[in-house]
Amino acid sequence: xxxSSDELRRAGKRIGVVPTMGFLHEGHLSxxxxxxxxxxxxxTTVFVNPTQFAPGEDFSRYPRDxxxxxxxVESAGTDxxxxxxxxxMYPAGAQTSVEVGGLTRFLEGKSRPTHFRGxxxxxxxxxxxxxxxxxxxxxxxxQQLRVIRQMARxxxxxVEIIAGPIVREADGLAMSSRNVYLSSKERAESPVLHESLxxxxxxxxxxxxxxxxxxxxxxxxxxxxxxxxxxxxxxxxSSTLEELDTLSRGREVLISLAVRFGSTRLIDNITxxx
Amino acid sequence: xxxSSDELRRAGKRIGVVPTMGFLHEGHLSxxxxxxxxxxxxxTTVFVNPTQFAPGEDFSRYPRDxxxxxxxVESAGTDxxxxxxxxxMYPAGAQTSVEVGGLTRFLEGKSRPTHFRGxxxxxxxxxxxxxxxxxxxxxxxxQQLRVIRQMARxxxxxVEIIAGPIVREADGLAMSSRNVYLSSKERAESPVLHESLxxxxxxxxxxxxxxxxxxxxxxxxxxxxxxxxxxxxxxxxSSTLEELDTLSRGREVLISLAVRFGSTRLIDNITxxx
Numbered sequence: 001x002x003x004s005s006d007e008l009r010r011a012g013k014r015i016g017v018v019p020t021m022g023f024l025h026e027g028h029l030s031x032x033x034x035x036x037x038x039x040x041x042x043x044t045t046v047f048v049n050p051t052q053f054a055p056g057e058d059f060s061r062y063p064r065d066x067x068x069x070x071x072x073v074e075s076a077g078t079d080x081x082x083x084x085x086x087x088x089m090y091p092a093g094a095q096t097s098v099e100v101g102g103l104t105r106f107l108e109g110k111s112r113p114t115h116f117r118g119x120x121x122x123x124x125x126x127x128x129x130x131x132x133x134x135x136x137x138x139x140x141x142x143q144q145l146r147v148i149r150q151m152a153r154x155x156x157x158x159v160e161i162i163a164g165p166i167v168r169e170a171d172g173l174a175m176s177s178r179n180v181y182l183s184s185k186e187r188a189e190s191p192v193l194h195e196s197l198x199x200x201x202x203x204x205x206x207x208x209x210x211x212x213x214x215x216x217x218x219x220x221x222x223x224x225x226x227x228x229x230x231x232x233x234x235x236x237x238s239s240t241l242e243e244l245d246t247l248s249r250g251r252e253v254l255i256s257l258a259v260r261f262g263s264t265r266l267i268d269n270i271t272x273x274x
Numbered sequence: 275x276x277x278s279s280d281e282l283r284r285a286g287k288r289i290g291v292v293p294t295m296g297f298l299h300e301g302h303l304s305x306x307x308x309x310x311x312x313x314x315x316x317x318t319t320v321f322v323n324p325t326q327f328a329p330g331e332d333f334s335r336y337p338r339d340x341x342x343x344x345x346x347v348e349s350a351g352t353d354x355x356x357x358x359x360x361x362x363m364y365p366a367g368a369q370t371s372v373e374v375g376g377l378t379r380f381l382e383g384k385s386r387p388t389h390f391r392g393x394x395x396x397x398x399x400x401x402x403x404x405x406x407x408x409x410x411x412x413x414x415x416x417q418q419l420r421v422i423r424q425m426a427r428x429x430x431x432x433v434e435i436i437a438g439p440i441v442r443e444a445d446g447l448a449m450s451s452r453n454v455y456l457s458s459k460e461r462a463e464s465p466v467l468h469e470s471l472x473x474x475x476x477x478x479x480x481x482x483x484x485x486x487x488x489x490x491x492x493x494x495x496x497x498x499x500x501x502x503x504x505x506x507x508x509x510x511x512s513s514t515l516e517e518l519d520t521l522s523r524g525r526e527v528l529i530s531l532a533v534r535f536g537s538t539r540l541i542d543n544i545t546x547x548x
Contacts, residue, residue: 002430004434006432010283094428095376095424099370099372099373103369124429150369155370155398157402
């Protein structure tokens with residue numbers, strides 16, 4: 001991979017990378033499309049990264065279908081599909097990690113304390129393997145996007161980090177490889193996540209400045225669905241990810257949530273400027 | 275710096291980097307000489323890295339003389355001198371670190387618990403700034419060399435790590451920027467460090483297999499100098515850095531020490547294959 005990227009760079013080609021865990025959906029394909037427009041050569045990586053799953057999370061049952069992924073990435077405009085083996089990425093004796101401090105204390109980092117260390121370590125490695133000029137990550141993982149931007153800036157990665165918008169099903173459910181876990185009842189109730197974000201948006205547009213009132217309205221709507229178990233509903237500063245008490249005019253907020261439907265944990269978010 | 279390295283790489287040039295904290299001596303110049311032979315373009319970096327000093331260590335008084343360093347690196351064959359400012363390397367809000375686990379629990383890492391996190395973070399950053407093919411580090415910092423090799427391997431840095439041998443004064447004292455701290459009495463007693471390593475070598479050559487006996491002999495010699503205060507004397511496996519009880523034929527050992535002369539802490543080491 002490194003030799004290929006060196007060759008491309010020597011030839012003056014701009015390299016774009018789209019890191020994924022595979023089992024691709026329209027959301028991933030839209031990221032590949034963005035990379036396609038920003039680079040001469042698009043590398044899609046597929047690696048289900050064990051270090052970002054805690055014990056008891058869904059690493060072993062995470063859906064995998066490399067045959068289907070290969071066809072999808074090619075038709076979406078990928079030039080190189082990079083699928084390293086776990087033993088290549090984490091050989092025996094591996095003991096180095098990359099960690100972002102402040103931003104990872106909140107939201108997903110609070111619910112999944114070792115998650116982001118796994119993410120930043122593997123993304124650093126994938127950047128060093130693929131040597132990209134640009135990398136594209138989805139807005140759906142809003143905190144991940146911010147954490148990776150911070151890592152890239154702090155470590156002087158010469159990589160432009162681009163965000164791709166959330167892609168949704170017709171009924172509003174954000175696309176996710178984990179949606180296949182949902183039972184038909186859970187699937188039918190899951191659009192409430194997007195509905196609660198739209199409700200929050202309406203409140204903000206109506207001038208609501210009290211974060212607790214927004215969270216309260218969202219929580220009420222979500223819990224009206226019997227399968228939904230809230231992990232968190234958050235109104236936070238979009239840059240620092242710190243929880244807000246009061247929204248300020250002109251200061252971007254990230255409204256985000258994590259909700260379980262049975263054993264399936266889904267996340268979604270929206271950013272707004274009051 | 276990154277744009278220069280990109281240009282050099284596009285032109286097919288091989289880049290060598292020698293990271294230093296400045297106040298250069300013959301030891302550093304020998305590393306530049308090694309880089310010169312292994313690369314088309316040699317970058318020497320000078321950065322006194324605050325994050326590898328603990329509070330109370332000698333960061334603020336660490337010797338600096340950039341004017342002299344500039345002349346020395348040029349005559350030694352450096353093409354580019356990279357001297358970033360502290361605020362460039364650690365801008366406000368920086369919160370990312372690179373950490374090697376296992377190897378850093380021993381020796382220097384035990385005496386200086388936050389030291390290697392600072393080292394690996396800055397070396398990762400300097401690699402990402404200078405984009406080298408090869409990097410040269412001195413054997414004097416034996417553990418640092420191993421920790422950086424581990425980091426480079428674990429994170430997939432496409433950088434060959436080369437070790438430069440220890441350069442010594444005529445009386446055996448390993449060259450170090452910190453030697454200028456020594457009073458004339460301390461300086462006169464400091465060759466005992468090298469003498470103790472030669473004593474250890476003789477013991478090993480004579481067939482001594484008991485690590486404690488080697489440490490005991492070294493300790494006796496070092497403490498015969500009134501200014502010397504031992505921090506540690508260690509006989510360890512050269513790869514894992516774990517302390518050894520018994521030396522094994524054919525298995526490389528790292529015999530290393532850290533000793534204070536007044537407020538000046540000096541380190542030295544030797545590797546041997548029994």
